[in-house]
Amino acid sequence: MDQHKKQHRGVRYIGRSFALLGTTLAIILAILVGVVWVLEKGPSPTITELFCRSVRETSAMRWVANVFLTDEEIDQFKSQNTETLATDSVNTSLIRVQQGTQTDSETGEDEDSGLELIDIAQGTIKGKLLIVKDPSRVILGTSNNFGQEAGLQLTDMVAKYDGIAGINGGGFNDENGRGNGGIPQGLVINEGELVWGSAYGTYNVIGFDANHILHVGTMTGQEAMDRGLYYGVSFVTHDGLASALVINGEVQYKNLTSGVNPRTAIGQCADGSVLLLVLDGRSINTLGATMEDICNVMLEYGAINVGNLDGGSSTVMVYEGEIINACASVTGPRNIPTGFIVLKEG
Numbered sequence: 001m002d003q004h005k006k007q008h009r010g011v012r013y014i015g016r017s018f019a020l021l022g023t024t025l026a027i028i029l030a031i032l033v034g035v036v037w038v039l040e041k042g043p044s045p046t047i048t049e050l051f052c053r054s055v056r057e058t059s060a061m062r063w064v065a066n067v068f069l070t071d072e073e074i075d076q077f078k079s080q081n082t083e084t085l086a087t088d089s090v091n092t093s094l095i096r097v098q099q100g101t102q103t104d105s106e107t108g109e110d111e112d113s114g115l116e117l118i119d120i121a122q123g124t125i126k127g128k129l130l131i132v133k134d135p136s137r138v139i140l141g142t143s144n145n146f147g148q149e150a151g152l153q154l155t156d157m158v159a160k161y162d163g164i165a166g167i168n169g170g171g172f173n174d175e176n177g178r179g180n181g182g183i184p185q186g187l188v189i190n191e192g193e194l195v196w197g198s199a200y201g202t203y204n205v206i207g208f209d210a211n212h213i214l215h216v217g218t219m220t221g222q223e224a225m226d227r228g229l230y231y232g233v234s235f236v237t238h239d240g241l242a243s244a245l246v247i248n249g250e251v252q253y254k255n256l257t258s259g260v261n262p263r264t265a266i267g268q269c270a271d272g273s274v275l276l277l278v279l280d281g282r283s284i285n286t287l288g289a290t291m292e293d294i295c296n297v298m299l300e301y302g303a304i305n306v307g308n309l310d311g312g313s314s315t316v317m318v319y320e321g322e323i324i325n326a327c328a329s330v331t332g333p334r335n336i337p338t339g340f341i342v343l344k345e346g
Contacts, residue, residue: 033067040068052077054259054288057237058312060177079257081240084202087217089227091248094304095213097135097272115165115342117319120279120297125289127263127279128317128325129301130165132342135212135272140231141166141341142188143181146196151181151335154316155323161341165319167264167276169338170206170233171310181335185310186234187221188338197221197234204243206266206307207232214268216244216307233338235310245295246306255308256295260288262315262328266340267303275303276340278317280326310336 039051052074055064065074116131132138141161143151151172158166171185187197189207197203199222206216209228224232235243242255246267262281268274275298281288291308298306313329314336327333 036064036067040065049077050259052259053079053257054261056239057259057261058177059174059179059238062238079237079239079241080254082242082254083204083218083236083240085218085242085254087242087244087252088247088250089217090213090215090305092209092211092213094248095268095270095272097212098133113164117324118301120277122293122297124286125279125293125297126286126326127277127289128319129297130167130276130317130319130342131301132165132274132276133272135208135214135268135274137343137345138208138212138274138276139341139343140169140188140190140207140233141339142190142195143335143337145182146188146337147183149182151337153333153335154318154339155321155333157336157339158318158341159321162344163341164344165276165317165342166339167266167278167317168310168314168336169340171235172337177313181337184233184337186236187224187232188234189224189229189232192225192230194221194225199225203234204236205229205232205234206243206309212272214266214274214305214307216305217247218242218244231340233309235308241291243308244306245291245308246298246303249304251295251299256291258291260290261312263289263291263294263311264309264315264317265294265298265306266309267298267301267306269302270304271302273302275301275306276317276342278315278325280315280328281312282328283326285326309340 052065055061114133118129120127120129141157172181173179173183184196187203188195202220205219205224207229208231210230244252263279265277279289280286314334317325
């Protein structure tokens with residue numbers, strides 16, 4: 001009889017535990033639904049717009065915009081598709097690649113490394129900026145066998161090339177946030193060869209020519225090859241927002257309408273120095289950054305040309321074998337097909 005009572009008490013205890021867990025989850029779900037309702041149907045049109053633009057830029061959470069809003073209401077928050085709009089070509093004469101590197105006594109740049117790592121903390125945005133004085137040290141890293149194997153985590157990709165640092169690169173197929181990083185988005189040029197994409201397709205290209213000058217803009221695969229690109233990737237947002245943010249010192253305002261999310265970008269200064277930028281997001285420390293935030297940081301540090309790379313949960317910077325920014329992916333660093341790698345030596 002005592003044994004029967006103990007078993008009965010155990011069943012009741014387990015039942016109450018499950019009931020408590022179910023109630024807790026229901027309360028959390030109700031709170032989340034309430035928060036989404038306030039963000040989408042609340043009194044602030046500005047917050048509604050920013051929220052919708054932000055979730056629409058994601059692969060896994062785009063559907064959230066439709067929880068309380070109709071397609072017609074969401075349409076007004078879609079970014080204008082600029083994917084195929086013509087852009088100016090990069091004026092390579094504006095970039096004068098300097099030979100050798102010097103220590104800056106004011107900034108404390110390491111003469112031996114030729115690198116300067118800066119913490120970015122401006123208002124609500126936070127992240128890391130790596131300045132690479134010698135652009136010949138920046139190469140394109142790739143995973144193995146596009147379309148056949150999963151991509152690599154950035155730490156593994158940097159190690160593959162015996163690099164000292166790196167950032168994630170171009171976009172990749174990521175249906176519902178479940179992509180394995182094995183299929184690049186758009187175009188990939190590696191060591192002067194078009195290894196992914198078509199010579200006749202039009203892409204938003206970010207890459208370097210054989211003289212280590214950064215090119216950004218809309219071009220066909222053949223035009224990219226004709227311009228002498230040695231490395232190149234492409235990226236556009238889900239709504240078709242193009243990747244060129246600054247060309248020849250001119251901000252491309254048509255490409256700045258965005259939400260707030262983690263961001264990755266690459267830029268180049270007039271002296272050839274390369275700027276690698278990651279801005280964190282989706283955390284209690286910072287919600288993220290806009291395309292305009294990228295421009296503001298890059299222009300502050302002297303960028304002439306700037307391209308927006310894949311962001312969100314893919315945004316990662318590796319330095320000396322470690323991830324040094326706050327990765328937004330809840331499952332850990334993502335597999336990616338491409339990244340810009342900084343070699344230990346030029």
